[in-house]
Amino acid sequence: MTKNVNTPMNEFPLLKEGDGVVLFYPDIDKSAINSVGDTLSGRWIGQGPKVEEFERRIADRFLDSAAPLAVGSGTDALHLSYLLANINAGDEILVPSFTCTATNIPLLYIGAKIKFLDIDPLTMNISIEDLKRKISDKTRAIVTVDYGGICCEYSEINAIAKKYGIPVIQDAAHSIGSKYDNSYVGNQCDFTIFSFQAIKTLTTGDGGMLVMKDPQNLERAKRLRWFGIDREKKQGGIWENDIQDIGYKYQMNDISAAIGLSNLEKIDSIIDDRKSLYAHYLAGLSKVSGIRVIQPSSGLSADFCPWLLTIIVEKDRMGLMAKLREHGIESGQVHYRNDRYSIFGSRRDDLPNMDLLEDAYLVLPLHRRMNHETIDRIVDVMKSGW
Ligand SMILES: Cc1ncc(COP(=O)(O)O)c(C=O)c1O
Structure with missing residues (x-):
């Protein structure tokens, strides 16, 4: 689906360049x-x-x-x-x-x-x-x-x-x-x-x-x-x-x-817009080396409404976060492995895939105050390396 790059995906104003791009924004219909x-x-x-x-x-x-x-x-x-x-x-x-x-x-x-x-x-x-x-x-x-x-x-x-x-x-x-x-x-x-x-x-x-x-x-x-x-x-x-x-x-x-x-x-527009933002990210991020995007692993879950856009960063996640921050773009972990918390009994050693990815995943902004142009800005920053 194509969207006019100059309008936000809901009725509220698009985040302006000086505002920076926040990770989340509440999606409220007027x-x-x-x-x-x-x-x-x-x-x-x-x-x-x-x-x-x-x-x-x-x-x-x-x-x-x-x-x-x-x-x-x-x-x-x-x-x-x-x-x-x-x-x-x-x-x-x-x-x-x-x-x-x-x-x-x-x-x-x-x-x-x-x-x-x-x-x-x-x-x-x-x-x-x-x-x-x-x-x-x-x-x-x-x-x-x-x-x-x-x-x-x-x-x-x-x-x-x-x-x-x-x-x-x-x-x-x-x-x-x-x-x-x-x-x-x-x-x-x-x-x-x-x-x-x-x-x-x-x-x-x-x-x-x-x-x-x-x-x-x-x-x-x-x-x-x-x-x-x-x-x-x-x-x-x-x-x-x-x-x-x-x-x-x-x-x-x-x-x-x-x-x-x-x-x-407005749920149909919300779902369509989120899918459109995710698809635009996927296309853009395919040109950035050293990362991969978290995606469905089978056809049965292929039709999904994305809430997060998560990438796996091969090297230096903190460096990428700092680079994005310099350009006013927020990113973060959002969730952390639960077994690390004291209330759950502190860290255990039987989660090899989690061990491998815990310092590599990063969530990028995905919400309807953004549009395709916002994503292009984020992708351009990433293309220049970190
Ligand atoms: C995976 C997951 N489960 C449960 C919750 C809890 O939902 P709530 O904040 O509505 O209690 C959240 C986030 O808030 C969540 O991300």
């Missing part, structure tokens, strides 16, 4: 300003009709038969998914080593035993070989992350999980709008979570969505979202409902849902 105003003038600002409408609209757009539950963050959705997957203290869970710590921290709330998986060097998603090596009869669940928007190989992962009779929890914080085997993310796994945090592909300011393949989980999920209380029955006036599950305060509110609904109106 209509959100009015719809938040309307919401603030109305009766519901907490969890009300807009939250329900947002759930319905996400389901209409992306889900076949899975049930959505809007929550306050992707992290809330992850915690609920682990509870609904019946993960208990001491259970052994296979998780990605390379992800936002939010994927794995809720397992610590529960006291589960985390076992880190190595990365696939092409995608930085979990390595299927390492999954096959580490899975055992003790494993109670597999957690994946679709790094940067590229889906993991779910046909293989689900087949392995089925063999062991355990659930797969897909952290799709980066991959809303991506497809796996022609089907939108949200339809592959037992549980999928989306994040609508400030800089995600679809933002509600802060927010998240838990998607459950088995809709029978929905009633309990709703109670866990709201202190363990059956809100619908309570609103019907029946106060004698017992509370049997320790619940949380994980609901989305109508102010966030109003932002989400406005942005969702």
Whole structure:
């Protein structure tokens, strides 16, 4: 797709040269300003009709038969998914080593035993070989992350999980709008979570969505979202409902849902524009030596909505970062291997691909305040070497 190089990809002004190029920029549709105003003038600002409408609209757009539950963050959705997957203290869970710590921290709330998986060097998603090596009869669940928007190989992962009779929890914080085997993310796994945090592909300011393949989980999920209380029955006036599950305060509110609904109106342009930016980067970066771009490793995940543009730098990543910074271009790591953090037990030695790439990956700016011309500027800086 071609885009006019002089206009940004959304309605807000393009970042000017003097502004520098930041790594992320919130993608807000202008209509959100009015719809938040309307919401603030109305009766519901907490969890009300807009939250329900947002759930319905996400389901209409992306889900076949899975049930959505809007929550306050992707992290809330992850915690609920682990509870609904019946993960208990001491259970052994296979998780990605390379992800936002939010994927794995809720397992610590529960006291589960985390076992880190190595990365696939092409995608930085979990390595299927390492999954096959580490899975055992003790494993109670597999957690994946679709790094940067590229889906993991779910046909293989689900087949392995089925063999062991355990659930797969897909952290799709980066991959809303991506497809796996022609089907939108949200339809592959037992549980999928989306994040609508400030800089995600679809933002509600802060927010998240838990998607459950088995809709029978929905009633309990709703109670866990709201202190363990059956809100619908309570609103019907029946106060004698017992509370049997320790619940949380994980609901989305109508102010966030109003932002989400406005942005969702533009989701097709958002997805197309992000794909267009990524494709333009790919073409430009193919002329830069000493780097490679993180890309899908199979045809099944080829149709994806990129959230990050990550490169592997053969030599001197810090030198490239410094060079880009000199030209006002921000770059960074965004996520770090989780096994290094004290809360996860400090560094382990069984992740050879992660060891190889941990000092080599770099994330470049990708958002709709940029256009093809912005990317040309970044590529030109890189072409001159570092
Ligand atoms: C991979 C991943 N999982 C989970 C989260 C947590 O989402 P949230 O910030 O909405 O809680 C994030 C980022 O924010 C993320 O990048």
